Structure formats: C-alpha cells, structure tokens
Amino acid sequence: MRSSTFGTQLRRGLFKRCPNCGSGNLFQGFFKLKPSCPSCAYHFEREEGYWTGAMIVNIAACEVWFFLLFVGILITTAPDIEWRPVLAVALITxxxxxxxxxxxxxxxxxxxxxxxxxxxSPAP
Incomplete structure (x- = not known):
C-alpha cells in the first residue's frame, strides 16, 4: 500500500526530496545523486539506462517552459515584434x-x- 499520493510524490520530486519518504539531502553536489536515500535507504537507480526517463522529463519541461515564454513574449510585444530580444531570450533559456x-x-x-x-525491488 502506498503511503503518499502521486501529487505528494511529484511535489517531493520537484523540491529534490526522496519520493519515498520526503527527506532531503539526496545530492552530493549539484549533479551527483547519492546511490540511495540517507533516511529510508531507497535505492534510486533501478536498472541500467534508468536516467533516460529523467532526460525525457527535462526535455519536456524545458520545451513547455520555452513555449509559454515564447508565446508570452509574442503576445506582449505584438504587433511590432523585435526578434533579436526574442532570440536572445530563447538562446539563454x-x-x-x-x-x-x-x-x-x-x-x-x-x-x-x-x-x-x-x-x-531495485538491486543496490
């Protein structure tokens, strides 16, 4: 039986917390994830190639963010759109x-x- 809802698990993930128990301190550096949760010992990488899903989440989130930003810029600057600032924002984003x-x-x-x-059950 699951102890937390999907929304709670996603919220924990958004704030870089363990989706299983909600504790923090999962990263050794900015990019380096610890092998398991220091609090509940939940092992993170379940199989080889596991982080491909994280790359897909990253790409999807960035595309959605860029689309919203791009449409927002077009709406606020229409009808005289200056493309250089739009391009600069796009490249930086x-x-x-x-x-x-x-x-x-x-x-x-x-x-x-x-x-x-x-x-x-992941193999540690």
Missing amino acids: NGLLPVVFYPHSKTIWMAMDLHFSPNR
Whole structure:
C-alpha cells in the first residue's frame, strides 16, 4: 500500500526530496545523486539506462517552459515584434534551463517511477 499520493510524490520530486519518504539531502553536489536515500535507504537507480526517463522529463519541461515564454513574449510585444530580444531570450533559456533543471528532473522521474511501479525491488 502506498503511503503518499502521486501529487505528494511529484511535489517531493520537484523540491529534490526522496519520493519515498520526503527527506532531503539526496545530492552530493549539484549533479551527483547519492546511490540511495540517507533516511529510508531507497535505492534510486533501478536498472541500467534508468536516467533516460529523467532526460525525457527535462526535455519536456524545458520545451513547455520555452513555449509559454515564447508565446508570452509574442503576445506582449505584438504587433511590432523585435526578434533579436526574442532570440536572445530563447538562446539563454534553452541553454541554461536544461542544465539548471536536470537535478529536479531526476527526482521527478524517481517519483513517477515509484508511483507507476512501486513493487519493483531495485538491486543496490
């Protein structure tokens, strides 16, 4: 039986917390994730290639963010759109956001995986 809802697990993932118990301190550095949760010992990487899902979450989130930003800029500057500032914002956003968001995408992916396949036992 699951002790937390999908929304709770996603929220924990968004704030870089363990999707299983909610504790923090999961990263050794900005990108380096600890092998398991220091609080509940939940092992994060379940199989080889596991983090491909995190890359997909990262790409999807960045595309959605860029689309909303782009449409917002077009709506606020229409009908006389200046394309150089739009291009500058696009390049900066698409260059920095995937890097900054990647640790969050890892914990969001762990939350999604834990919710949709909770009974899989990972091999540490």
